[in-house]
Amino acid sequence: MRSLLNRYVKLAVLCLCGLGVCGASSAQNGTVKVGVLHSLSGTMAISEVTVKNATLLAIDQVNASGGVLGKKIVPVIEDGASDPAIFSQKAQKLIQQDRVVTVFGGWTSASRKAMLPVFERFHSLLWYPVQFEGNECSSNIMYSGAQPNQQILPALDWAFEKGKKRIFLLGSDYVFPRTANLILKKHIVQGGGTVVGEEYVPLGGTDFSSIITKIEIAKPDAVFSTLNGDSNVSFFKQLAAAGITQARMPVMSFSIAEQEAKSMGPSLVNGSFAAWNYFQSLNNPDNKKFIAAYKSKYGKDAVLDDPMVHGYVDVLIWAAAVKKAGSFDPNAVRKAATELGWTDSPMGQVKFADNQSLYQTAYVGQLQPDGQFKVLWQSKGALRPEPYDALAFPGKRCVVK
Amino acid sequence: MGHAAIIAGQAFNGVSVASILLLTALGLALSFGVMNVINMAHGEMLMVGGYLAYVASRIAHGPMAFLLALLLSFLGATLLGALLELTVIQRLYGRPLDTLLATWGVSLILQQGARSLFGAIGVEVVAPRWLNGSFAVHSGAFAGLSLPYVRIFIVALTAVVLVSLMLFIARTRWGLYLRAVHQDREMAQALGVNTRWVDLAVFAVGTGVAGLAGAALALIAPVTPTVGQNYVVYAFLVVIVGGMGSLLGTALAALSIGLITAGAQMFTSVSLADVLLLVLVIVFIQFRPQGIVFKRSRVMKEA
Numbered sequence: 001m002r003s004l005l006n007r008y009v010k011l012a013v014l015c016l017c018g019l020g021v022c023g024a025s026s027a028q029n030g031t032v033k034v035g036v037l038h039s040l041s042g043t044m045a046i047s048e049v050t051v052k053n054a055t056l057l058a059i060d061q062v063n064a065s066g067g068v069l070g071k072k073i074v075p076v077i078e079d080g081a082s083d084p085a086i087f088s089q090k091a092q093k094l095i096q097q098d099r100v101v102t103v104f105g106g107w108t109s110a111s112r113k114a115m116l117p118v119f120e121r122f123h124s125l126l127w128y129p130v131q132f133e134g135n136e137c138s139s140n141i142m143y144s145g146a147q148p149n150q151q152i153l154p155a156l157d158w159a160f161e162k163g164k165k166r167i168f169l170l171g172s173d174y175v176f177p178r179t180a181n182l183i184l185k186k187h188i189v190q191g192g193g194t195v196v197g198e199e200y201v202p203l204g205g206t207d208f209s210s211i212i213t214k215i216e217i218a219k220p221d222a223v224f225s226t227l228n229g230d231s232n233v234s235f236f237k238q239l240a241a242a243g244i245t246q247a248r249m250p251v252m253s254f255s256i257a258e259q260e261a262k263s264m265g266p267s268l269v270n271g272s273f274a275a276w277n278y279f280q281s282l283n284n285p286d287n288k289k290f291i292a293a294y295k296s297k298y299g300k301d302a303v304l305d306d307p308m309v310h311g312y313v314d315v316l317i318w319a320a321a322v323k324k325a326g327s328f329d330p331n332a333v334r335k336a337a338t339e340l341g342w343t344d345s346p347m348g349q350v351k352f353a354d355n356q357s358l359y360q361t362a363y364v365g366q367l368q369p370d371g372q373f374k375v376l377w378q379s380k381g382a383l384r385p386e387p388y389d390a391l392a393f394p395g396k397r398c399v400v401k
Numbered sequence: 402m403g404h405a406a407i408i409a410g411q412a413f414n415g416v417s418v419a420s421i422l423l424l425t426a427l428g429l430a431l432s433f434g435v436m437n438v439i440n441m442a443h444g445e446m447l448m449v450g451g452y453l454a455y456v457a458s459r460i461a462h463g464p465m466a467f468l469l470a471l472l473l474s475f476l477g478a479t480l481l482g483a484l485l486e487l488t489v490i491q492r493l494y495g496r497p498l499d500t501l502l503a504t505w506g507v508s509l510i511l512q513q514g515a516r517s518l519f520g521a522i523g524v525e526v527v528a529p530r531w532l533n534g535s536f537a538v539h540s541g542a543f544a545g546l547s548l549p550y551v552r553i554f555i556v557a558l559t560a561v562v563l564v565s566l567m568l569f570i571a572r573t574r575w576g577l578y579l580r581a582v583h584q585d586r587e588m589a590q591a592l593g594v595n596t597r598w599v600d601l602a603v604f605a606v607g608t609g610v611a612g613l614a615g616a617a618l619a620l621i622a623p624v625t626p627t628v629g630q631n632y633v634v635y636a637f638l639v640v641i642v643g644g645m646g647s648l649l650g651t652a653l654a655a656l657s658i659g660l661i662t663a664g665a666q667m668f669t670s671v672s673l674a675d676v677l678l679l680v681l682v683i684v685f686i687q688f689r690p691q692g693i694v695f696k697r698s699r700v701m702k703e704a
Binding site for chain 2: 042043044045046173199200201202204205206207209210211213214216217229230233234237238241242243263264265268
C-alpha cells in the first residue's frame with residue numbers, strides 16, 4: 001500500500017513538473033510561486049473557472065514584461081471544488097507545502113469565511129475578487145470586489161433618481177442577500193422610499209408562483225433581486241409566463257453579469273438591469289486591450305465580466321505592490337498596495353484604500369439582446385469602499401493592523 | 402387585483418404545483434404499493450426527462466416539437482426505468498435497505514453523469530409559442546386574474562396522465578394483473594400471473610411518468626443535475642399522505658399539499674411555508690398513518 005502510494009506521489013510530482021509547476025530545484029532563485037484557488041469543479045465552477053483564466057492571463061502578462069523583482073511568477077492552481085472546507089484545506093496546503101507568497105481566489109462568502117482563519121494564522125495574504133456583503137475586515141485579505149456601498153447602494157441611488165421609490169426585495173436565502181437587504185432596507189426608508197415586500201427562496205428553489213402573485217399585489221416600481229444561480233432562470237421564465245414585462249416592472253439583479261446572461265440565454269433576461277463595477281461594454285483603452293488579450297488566449301467567443309476583471313487587476317496590483325515594497329513579504333506587500341495611488345484599469349481608475357478594499361466606480365447597465373450591457377449610469381467618480389454600512393452597522397469600523 | 406382574483410390565482414398556483422408533484426409521485430406510489438420498493442433514484446428520472454426534453458428541443462423545431470419532447474422524455478425515462486429494474490432492483494427484492502442504498506448510488510451516478518454531459522449550470526427548454534402568454538380576466542369579480550398557458554398546459558397534461566392510468570388499471574387485463582399482484586402477490590402468481598412482467602411494467606411506467614414531469618417542469622424552470630432532489634422529497638410526502646399504492650389517494654394528497662403550500666406562502670415566507678407543511682404532515686400521519694385512501698394488500702400486512 002505504502003509503495004503504491006509512493007508511486008502515485010512520484011507520478012503526480014512528475015506530472016506537475018511536466019506542466020512546469022515545480023522546477024524549484026532547477027531555478028530556485030529565478031521563480032516565485034503564487035496560489036490560484038478557485039472552484040474548478042462542482043456548482044461554482046461555471047463562474048470561477050473564468051476568474052482563474054483571467055488571473056492566469058495577468059500572470060502571463062507580468063511574466064512577459066520581465067516578472068517581479070527579477071523573478072518569474074509560477075502559479076500553483078488548486079481546485080476548491082465548490083466546498084468551503086476544501087477551500088480551507090487547499091489554502092493551508094498552498095501556504096505550507098507549496099510556500100506560495102500570496103493566493104488569488106475564492107468566490108462565495110462561505111469559501112472566503114472558511115479561508116480567512118487560515119490566512120490569519122499563517123500571516124499570509126488572500127486577494128478576493130468578488131462583490132460581497134461587507135461586514136468583514138481582515139488584515140490578511142485584500143477585498144477588491146465591491147463593498148455594498150459600491151454596488152447595491154449605487155443601484156438604489158439610480159432607482160431613486162429615476163423616481164422608483166417602491167422597492168420589492170427578493171433573494172436566495174443565504175448570507176449575501178440577507179445582509180444586502182438589511183442594508184438596502186435602512187437606505188430605502190432613509191431616502192423616503194418604501195419596501196413593499198421582502199421574500200427569500202431556498203438556494204436552488206424553482207417555484208415562484210406565490211412570490212409573483214405577491215409582487216403583483218405589491219405593485220413595486222422595481223424588484224431588487226439577489227437571487228443566485230439557477231433560481232434566476234425560473235424566476236425570469238415564470239415572470240414572463242405571467243405576462244410581466246421589464247417595461248412594466250424592471251428587475252435589478254446583483255448576481256447576473258455577462259457570463260450568467262450568456263448561459264441563461266440573453267433573450268430571457270433582455271431588458272433587465274444590473275449594477276457592477278465593470279461591464280464588457282465599457283469604452284476605455286485598458287478595457288479594449290484586456291478584451292483583446294483575453295480573447296486571443298481563450299477564444300473569440302469568450303465573454304468578460306466583473307469578477308474576472310477583479311481577478312485580473314488583483315494580480316497587476318500585487319505585482320506593482322511587490323515592486324514598491326521591494327519584497328514578497330505579505331505584510332510589506334499589503335501596506336505597499338494601499339499606498340500605490342490611482343492606477344488605470346479596464347474598469348476605470350482604481351486604488352486600494354487603507355482598509356484594504358478597492359476604490360472603484362459603480363455602473364448601472366441594461367441587458368441588450370446580444371447579452372451585453374448598455375451602460376446607463378455611473379457614480380460620480382470612484383467610490384470609497386465602506387465595509388461597515390453606517391446605517392446598518394453603526395459604530396463598527398474597519399481598521400487593519 | 403381584487404380578493405377573489407387573488408384567491409383564485411393562488412388556488413390555481415397550488416393546483417399547478419400539485420400537478421408536477423403528482424406526476425413525480427405517481428411512479429413512487431405505484432412502485433412502493435405494488436413492489437414495496439423505495440426508489441431513491443426516482444427524482445433523477447425527472448431530471449433525465451428534463452434533459453431529454455432539452456435534447457429534443459435542440460433537434461426538432463416547429464410548433465409541435467414540444468409534444469415530441471414529451472414523448473421522448475416519457476419513452477427515455479421508461480427505458481431507463483426498465484434498465485434499472487432489470488439490473489439492480491430485480492436482484493434486490495425483499496431487501497428494502499439494500500435497494501435504498503443501491504438506488505441512492507444510482508441517483509448519484511446519474512447526477513454526476515448529467516453534470517459531466519451538460520454542465521453544472523442548468524439548461525433551458527424554451528416553451529413553444531402557442532404556450533406563451535396567459536389567460537387574463539379583465540372585468541367582473543375576477544378582474545386582474547391571469548393564468549399562464551404553460552401552467553394550464555401542465556395541469557391538463559397531469560389530468561390526462563392520471564385519468565389514463567386510472568382507466569388502464571381499472572379496465573384493462575394488465576390493470577387486472579396489477580391489482581391482483583397488489584392485493585396478493587403469491588395468490589396471483591399461483592393463478593398464472595407473470596409477476597416479473599407486472600413488476601417491470603409498473604416500475605418502468607412509473608419512471609416514465611416521472612420523465613414526463615421533468616419535461617413539464619422544464620417549461621417553467623431550468624433543468625439542472627440536482628433538479629430531482631428538489632421534488633423527490635415532496636413526492637415522498639405525497640405518497641405517505643396519500644396512502645401507498647392508491648392513485649386517488651396520491652392525487653388528493655398532491656392537491657392538498659399544493660394548495661396548503663400556495664396558501665401558506667401568501668401569509669408567510671417560502672421557507673416558513675415548508676416548515677408549516679411538514680408539521681401538518683407529521684400531525685396528519687399521527688392520526689391517520691395509513692394515509693388518505695387505504696387499500697388493503699398483502700404487502701402492507703407484512704410491512
